[in-house]
Amino acid sequence: MKLFGMIAALAALSATPALAAPDLAKMTSGELTAFTKAMPKGGELHNHVSGAIFPETFLKWAVEDGLCVDVATLAFRPPCTPAGDLKSAASVLANDVLRSALYDSLSTRQPGFGGRSGHDQFFSAFNRFGLAGDKRPGDELAQVLDDLARQNTFYLEAMVTPQAAPAVILGVQVGWKDGDLAAQKQALIDAGLEKLVGAAIAQTDALEGAARETLKCGTPQARPGCQVTVRYLVQTNRVAPLASTFAQLQLGVALVQADKRWVGLHLVAPEDHPSALANYSQHMKMVGFLTEQGRLAPAALHAGELSFKYATPADMSFHVGEAVRVAGARRIGHGTALPHEDGAEALAAEMAAKGVLVEVNLTSNDVILEVSGAHHPYAWLRERGLPVSLSTDDAGILRIDLSHEYARAADEGASYGDLKRSARNAIAYSFLAGEGLWTDPNIYRQPAKACAGQIGAETPRPGACADLLAKSDKAREQWRHERLLKAFEAARR
Numbered sequence: 368m369k370l371f372g373m374i375a376a377l378a379a380l381s382a383t384p385a386l387a388a389p390d391l392a393k394m395t396s397g398e399l400t401a402f403t404k405a406m407p408k409g410g411e412l413h414n415h416v417s418g419a420i421f422p423e424t425f426l427k428w429a430v431e432d433g434l435c436v437d438v439a440t441l442a443f444r445p446p447c448t449p450a451g452d453l454k455s456a457a458s459v460l461a462n463d464v465l466r467s468a469l470y471d472s473l474s475t476r477q478p479g480f481g482g483r484s485g486h487d488q489f490f491s492a493f494n495r496f497g498l499a500g501d502k503r504p505g506d507e508l509a510q511v512l513d514d515l516a517r518q519n520t521f522y523l524e525a526m527v528t529p530q531a532a533p534a535v536i537l538g539v540q541v542g543w544k545d546g547d548l549a550a551q552k553q554a555l556i557d558a559g560l561e562k563l564v565g566a567a568i569a570q571t572d573a574l575e576g577a578a579r580e581t582l583k584c585g586t587p588q589a590r591p592g593c594q595v596t597v598r599y600l601v602q603t604n605r606v607a608p609l610a611s612t613f614a615q616l617q618l619g620v621a622l623v624q625a626d627k628r629w630v631g632l633h634l635v636a637p638e639d640h641p642s643a644l645a646n647y648s649q650h651m652k653m654v655g656f657l658t659e660q661g662r663l664a665p666a667a668l669h670a671g672e673l674s675f676k677y678a679t680p681a682d683m684s685f686h687v688g689e690a691v692r693v694a695g696a697r698r699i700g701h702g703t704a705l706p707h708e709d710g711a712e713a714l715a716a717e718m719a720a721k722g723v724l725v726e727v728n729l730t731s732n733d734v735i736l737e738v739s740g741a742h743h744p745y746a747w748l749r750e751r752g753l754p755v756s757l758s759t760d761d762a763g764i765l766r767i768d769l770s771h772e773y774a775r776a777a778d779e780g781a782s783y784g785d786l787k788r789s790a791r792n793a794i795a796y797s798f799l800a801g802e803g804l805w806t807d808p809n810i811y812r813q814p815a816k817a818c819a820g821q822i823g824a825e826t827p828r829p830g831a832c833a834d835l836l837a838k839s840d841k842a843r844e845q846w847r848h849e850r851l852l853k854a855f856e857a858a859r860r
């Protein structure tokens with residue numbers, strides 16, 4: 368039996384709990400919605416915070432901040448004296464037709480809106496709502512944390528861009544050293560890149576302080592979002608000039624090493640953009656070089672977020688492979704085109720053996736790439752023993768939540784065991800520091816020796832298990848999740 372076959376068989380065995388698992392296929396839509404909302408989903412590994420905000424919330428903030436709306440382009444504008452197409456956000460809120468059109472403009476609820484494809488509507492929406500969120504990063508984060516807590520989910524790896532403009536500008540100033548990566552790195556150090564690390568840490572302090580204030584953490588009125596543990600992934604821009612992308616990545620590695628709240632790197636923006644396609648292999652070399660293939664800082668890279676609608680067969684033939692083998696990525700965002708890659712079966716087997724997780728975003732792939740249902744590789748990945756975890760990508764633009772994605776996965780054939788594994792994977796394959804509570808992630812039959820026989824208990828017994836939880840962030844989050852899972856399953860017996 369091939370390695371992935373054995374892993375898949377073991378994974379299937381572990382999906383069978385002592386008592387009969389809930390049969391999701393027999394549930395009505397209402398039952399499935401309530402079930403997946405209440406189910407503890409461990410965490411979310413693929414969440415762009417700015418894309419997670421619903422248009423209703425942006426408009427509310429715009430009214431509070433006195434912004435205007437250009438009703439011709441249906442985009443937020445700075446505070447203005449209303450005239451012509453520029454109207455106050457408050458007047459748009461009060462106008463049923465304009466309010467509805469604005470919500471269409473800021474989301475994908477009408478994929479053909481403005482004559483755009485779902486792909487173009489999605490990626491262009493960021494520019495139209497950007498102004499409403501720019502001064503409220505703490506409110507954005509607070510909203511995401513509260514939304515997760517209400518879904519019985521308490522870990523988030525949030526994608527945020529630290530010191531975006533200064534890093535991009537520094538890259539432009541230094542210029543591109545024609546692929547001499549060591550010279551590029553030294554030139555940026557000489558130009559003072561490391562000074563941005565301190566600025567990024569201060570920016571993170573301010574972000575968390577604002578979010579905690581919004582959530583009223585530490586007061587009797589504390590909102591559920593205060594209970595969510597958050598870590599950050601450095602977003603870097605794959606359509607910026609090469610030197611700027613490099614500067615953002617270099618800053619990211621330094622930040623991960625300096626501040627434990629920052630745990631990894633991502634490359635974002637449309638993977639099918641001509642510049643992203645032209646520079647793809649160079650970007651993978653940069654990540655591999657700067658992170659020493661993940662040894663200095665782990666990477667979770669958007670790769671294979673492609674389909675025939677937006678890419679050629681040649682474009683779809685190598686992106687995930689290079690992300691894993693050249694960049695040393697430990698997680699892949701999307702991987703939708705993975706079965707199209709050259710040597711796809713061998714690559715999938717390699718990823719299963721190495722434990723490279725795929726962050727699966729079903730609704731996002733449906734709306735942006737027009738890949739859904741039986742055409743989506745979610746089942747193919749599971750059958751090959753690749754660890755997968757469900758996530759939302761950009762819940763506000765797509766008008767979904769994490770529970771919706773779990774219900775959608777069930778509608779598309781996932782069992783309760785698959786969903787339970789997705790939830791556990793969201794912590795086991797997180798970039799949280801420390802040894803895990805399981806020695807066999809994606810299978811979950813073998814607890815760490817220190818905690819054998821105790822998983823699911825209220826508190827660990829004094830000794831080895833308590834010591835493990837005291838020193839490992841990851842084990843602590845897994846312990847909390849297992850307690851929630853036990854309570855959830857017990858309530859349904």
Ligand SMILES: [Zn+2]
Pocket residue numbers: 413415669700760
């Ligand atoms: Zn994404």
